[in-house]
Amino acid sequence: MNHLLETAEKIRTMEIRGAGRIATSAAFALREYAETLKAESMEQFDSMIADAANILIDTRPTAVSLPNAVRLTTKYTASTVEDARQEIINNASRFIKQADEALEKIGTIGARRIHEGDLIMTHCNSHAALSVITTAFEQGKNISVIATETRPRKQGLLTIKHLNDFGIPTTLIVDSAARYFMKYVDNVIVGADAIAVNGALVNKIGTSQLALAAHEARVNFLAAAETYKFSPNTILGELIKIEERSIDEVIEPRELENLQNVIVKNPAFDITPPEYIDLIITDGGALPPGMAYTVIKEHLGWELKDLV
Amino acid sequence: MNHLLETAEKIRTMEIRGAGRIATSAAFALREYAETLKAESMEQFDSMIADAANILIDTRPTAVSLPNAVRLTTKYTASTVEDARQEIINNASRFIKQADEALEKIGTIGARRIHEGDLIMTHCNSHAALSVITTAFEQGKNISVIATETRPRKQGLLTIKHLNDFGIPTTLIVDSAARYFMKYVDNVIVGADAIAVNGALVNKIGTSQLALAAHEARVNFLAAAETYKFSPNTILGELIKIEERSIDEVIEPRELENLQNVIVKNPAFDITPPEYIDLIITDGGALPPGMAYTVIKEHLGWELKDLV
Amino acid sequence: MNHLLETAEKIRTMEIRGAGRIATSAAFALREYAETLKAESMEQFDSMIADAANILIDTRPTAVSLPNAVRLTTKYTASTVEDARQEIINNASRFIKQADEALEKIGTIGARRIHEGDLIMTHCNSHAALSVITTAFEQGKNISVIATETRPRKQGLLTIKHLNDFGIPTTLIVDSAARYFMKYVDNVIVGADAIAVNGALVNKIGTSQLALAAHEARVNFLAAAETYKFSPNTILGELIKIEERSIDEVIEPRELENLQNVIVKNPAFDITPPEYIDLIITDGGALPPGMAYTVIKEHLGWELKDLV
Amino acid sequence: MNHLLETAEKIRTMEIRGAGRIATSAAFALREYAETLKAESMEQFDSMIADAANILIDTRPTAVSLPNAVRLTTKYTASTVEDARQEIINNASRFIKQADEALEKIGTIGARRIHEGDLIMTHCNSHAALSVITTAFEQGKNISVIATETRPRKQGLLTIKHLNDFGIPTTLIVDSAARYFMKYVDNVIVGADAIAVNGALVNKIGTSQLALAAHEARVNFLAAAETYKFSPNTILGELIKIEERSIDEVIEPRELENLQNVIVKNPAFDITPPEYIDLIITDGGALPPGMAYTVIKEHLGWELKDLV
């Protein structure tokens, strides 16, 4: 239980962060807990596992990948403690393996959508989106990329370094210039922080502007998202919370001194409506946004009826 | 002639810059030149004025306000040197006066479009757009403003200071967050670098993204533009040139070292199509973009037939 | 002066109402005043006419047709009292004659847009719109009409009676059913309370919903408007005021008793944006909404420069 | 059988009406019938139940909830009469319970979509839509509502009374004013008479105009619908029939006397296309319209293959 509590604490304090790391850490912790726990009856086992699951989930109630990892790991049908224990261990291992392989699968599936000569625009610094781009490039496709700066944290600078290392011709622009260049673009590819049940995409602030400009110009808009990014709670009407981050990211505090009528807003994400998304590239296939529930059900094991 | 040549040189070297300053400096120079020149015949006078006009226009062939100022100043119907001289002097004075009063007129006309309680979004740091906002506020309307940062040069920081000084509640956001906040906005108001004959707006990079997001959300989009910003040459099919500015504005050069596959693009302006613009507020009235030619004709004195 | 003051009073108290009646009454009053006034100098004449004009205009500052009638009537170039007097008399007579003939001209011009077999939808009870419909029918075109009820005042019932008298097959529907029937419609034709300089149409509440539904279904949307309905003041940024009418039109007061949390809103008009209007049929021709300024200038005699 | 026949008759004569009451009455009748019927073999039981089911379904072939209730109730897998009888009894009880709880679940799920300070527009008088609104209000959210009158039957008057009783600030408007107020609205919430397999919404006439105006202004449009409102027959290409109601609802018959060229059309419902619907709030979760088949399958138990 110690390791599980430690993991829970690290997730709570955000020492462990990022949808992927949170998810695999939770699966690790549950696997270790299952391996060592002592239960005298199936009832006790059930209850201990349920407690452990809740401890983890409660650490960050709004994290999308956490309940997915916990549920997939703690789902068992066995009727003896030993069998159930083994089932959980297997579940955890399978989940971790799939999470590890997700980026590669997304790269392989997404790269099939990229044509020779394509100009691709990307935003922020998404491993999943970059996996699609670099996989296509390594298949020998002669492509180039426009990367947005992505204020306020300028993750675009990480992106251009990554693409430069692969030798992919890349152009850096400010976020405001996205529409200016959009009509020359063949595909926009971005990552995802979460996908809601209606296929809406929660991603880095500015994503929805790119999607709108792509839609205006009949440019394909692809989101690359690991299946554990799909949010079952949205079926319950739950809105995905948009984090408001420190205003220091936007402006140096001293510049605000004496500006008593000025405030700063710094939402970390925005929401791209499904009608602007052509396809979501997941490790479970390339799907239209309207199929989000199918992923939640077939990949994550949540049923409509269980939830309500 | 010396003052005129000096002015021409300053325009050429961009010591004098900004559409308004270029225009009034040219009118000043022509007035002084007209006041002092010595011509023995009307023919000589005509030719000297024509030469002076061309010297000025040739300094920055793509500046929009320059030919407007020169044409309005050097148009005369008199048949004697003294009368023509006086006509030019009067023209120049009138042009300078109108240019000086333009911001105030724009403020007065535009403020009529602002309702009590409006939330206004603005981009960059346009004197004309700010004149509308502050005039409405000084009329006692209880309004507030969202100002975009406006990368790469962050003119939004000037804007929030200006609005703060007036006591107007203002929120600063990064450019990427414009669509996120758009649905709460009542009016978007921006300035203009130039207006083409079809009503297309040339303005700070990012303007067209704001216009697109406003259009998507049925939010009014207003451009504030002095009449001398309207571009007669576009009637000839001339495209307004989009300036490509230094990449140092976007990224520190040392960050690009060793990134041999990366380039930076930094267009200063973009073009907002007329269908996204509800009204252009000028010192000559509030007009739909389709009336751009009317401004060019009635305010700037260019006729369709003269041009072709 | 007595007649003019009486007319002014009647306009102020809304004994005289309706854009057409207000306009012609003002022209009548000014004609009579001009016929009888005694002035000893041109200066005195100028000042007396200006005073009379202002008295009329001030009675209903937001009426659109009033300043148009006054300006067209009181514009003179003569330099003697008698000549100026005659000019005003002629102006008034011409204005009254044109206003009288406007409906017929609109009918003739508009009927050219109607094809054999057309199904036409109309809203409220506009004489101008009905003139187009009945003219087309009397030309032998086999047409039929859908008339909306037009809550709250149910002017649609007047419309169906009018059309019935002409023998035109007519269907009455509630306002909410407009989109349901829209896809079978060939032309929507409505009247106008005012036209703004950008071509926006101010008309009976519900008009903009019809226009939106017509636009969605690629159905032509025509507005029929006398030229004196065009609003010069909108060039100054002036918004056309939307009248809020008595809530008794919407609900019987006793039904609101004890509903202390309920209020009623009853705006009389709404604003249809120009992009949903295919053509405005005026007594001065069939024009796209973007040409509103041309009507203001060529028919009503206002210049951009005069106004600002 | 008597009770079942009585129920059938009441449904046929519309003494029992409304999707919810029809559905639960049918389930009641089938439960009572199952409790008391005498069958000597499984074959006889099967045939008697099938007959009873058909009697009910045939009473109103176009009612959407009826076949759903009958199918869910009469689905059994048991192989003995007693077991099957019990299964039907359980099915009926569960269906009735779920139908009873549906409004509350819809309220809970839908209220999660409502933010503090939201202005909500609703049309007609839907219990499901009102459940969302009042639940959100009772959670302490400071919201207000615009209710449309909903001609011809003015169900909006019921709605304002209901909302008034809860203390919710409410504004009544005529149907034509919906677009006028739309840009200030945060969410439109309406009920449903039926949902087709493609997610199209059949609801009170005027709903599709609201949806269109919401779409134009980027306002969320939510439909609240019990799962039994989803129509399995639409998978077979069946169109949902739009009831044409008495014209007396629209106009007093005496007003039509002598209007021999006038007819009245009074369709009760219209169809809102799925692209204008953001989410359907059901007792089975908040779903995008494209997931309608999932509800039909997972909640109502119909399979694509069974149907064709």
Next chain:
Amino acid sequence: MNHLLETAEKIRTMEIRGAGRIATSAAFALREYAETLKAESMEQFDSMIADAANILIDTRPTAVSLPNAVRLTTKYTASTVEDARQEIINNASRFIKQADEALEKIGTIGARRIHEGDLIMTHCNSHAALSVITTAFEQGKNISVIATETRPRKQGLLTIKHLNDFGIPTTLIVDSAARYFMKYVDNVIVGADAIAVNGALVNKIGTSQLALAAHEARVNFLAAAETYKFSPNTILGELIKIEERSIDEVIEPRELENLQNVIVKNPAFDITPPEYIDLIITDGGALPPGMAYTVIKEHLGWELKDLV
């Protein structure tokens, strides 16, 4: 094996062509092969069937119906050779029967969407689309058709002959005239070469232009597609290959002589995005395009998880 190899060869050489004929020929060949093959163990049987399946699939890797037919036929759960053999025989027979009946089912389901008096537009010469039209006509619905010529191969001429034989009033137009007539059309119905997982329709070049024009005019757009036309591979991100056909179809080669700067492009198909498609009529029901995966899963037996 001989028959299977012959069939494979005929598919490869396109002696057997057309999605339906390819699919049923493959099922036939597998049935015959299963009937006669000799296997000494289940392992041997499995391996022989797998080999046979691969031989067929490899003949035309991009044919959509081929893997569907092979998979549906070769799926068995039996554990003895004889049982498995029988299962395959049954699978094949069922597949062939369903394929044979598909057109009739599509006709029946689709005809329910056709109203009395409808004007239908169709493109190319699709048996499935024509089945909908002729079924509706034979049900006594008074309909008429606009058929496009369908350059370059003018399959429209086959269509008008087919419709003429049924006695259906038909109008032939060139492809360019589709938008001109669109506003009078009630339904556009076309066939399908393939349906991708996101509901995108691959069909004869020009289909997407029709869909766009229908969307612009709020005209229903229906695609008629046998379930075996749905493409499972698109879940893997696979793009459906657009065949480039001989330029001789477009222009006689001698006309190109001496035109050294001219080339000809002749893509056989284009892709209609799902947002322009109202419903896909299949032998498995009438479905929105977003349900394409459901068909792939429930009718064709592919699971998301199997594929990736």
Next chain:
Amino acid sequence: MNHLLETAEKIRTMEIRGAGRIATSAAFALREYAETLKAESMEQFDSMIADAANILIDTRPTAVSLPNAVRLTTKYTASTVEDARQEIINNASRFIKQADEALEKIGTIGARRIHEGDLIMTHCNSHAALSVITTAFEQGKNISVIATETRPRKQGLLTIKHLNDFGIPTTLIVDSAARYFMKYVDNVIVGADAIAVNGALVNKIGTSQLALAAHEARVNFLAAAETYKFSPNTILGELIKIEERSIDEVIEPRELENLQNVIVKNPAFDITPPEYIDLIITDGGALPPGMAYTVIKEHLGWELKDLV
């Protein structure tokens, strides 16, 4: 008068055809008539010229260029026969000269809109559109063209020959493939048969489909039109008549034998709404479609007031 009557007869019998040839022939005929006519008074002269003008105009009442040519030629202000005669002669000569130079001016103005590397799509075989393309190419811009076949008369084959002679890389496609290639296109450029007062473009059937597809993909759409193509009569509400051409152009008559249920429709033109047109390139400048009236007034000399 003989030459004038001959010309009239040739226009009537369509021996003289094409907007340009009709217009210049009429101007020629009027010039010759003016040169030789004998009038004893100004009244007689006026009446003879008016008769001659009417004879010409009546030959083809729907030709757009004919009234323009006649009006521009027969407009005089002189008060003596000799002066008026000279004025007409000068008018005719100027009109003919301008018509001759129009294509070159259109080429010069339009070419400014073409960028290095542009891919241009064109439809049919318009001299004006081709003038823009070839002028840009001869200025050294490296451009290429997609030409549509343009059924039924395949004028695209003339276009590819013309472009081939200039050495411009050209691709021929069938009309149906326009949307397929549209997203790679930078500019669509077409000619015009007529321009209505609202800026609507009457041009070869299929043009509006191209415009729609360009609009969908944010591709510029330019129409090239001589000023004499603008139609003053549309101000009167007159619709431009769409010619229905011989069905032999579409299908060989023998193919229709025995197809008694089939008819053929062959409209020669369609109408492109102004919202899909970015700019109209005329010999009088590059104008947005909303400026059509300005051309009618400033270039063709028609005033709103004269017409009604």
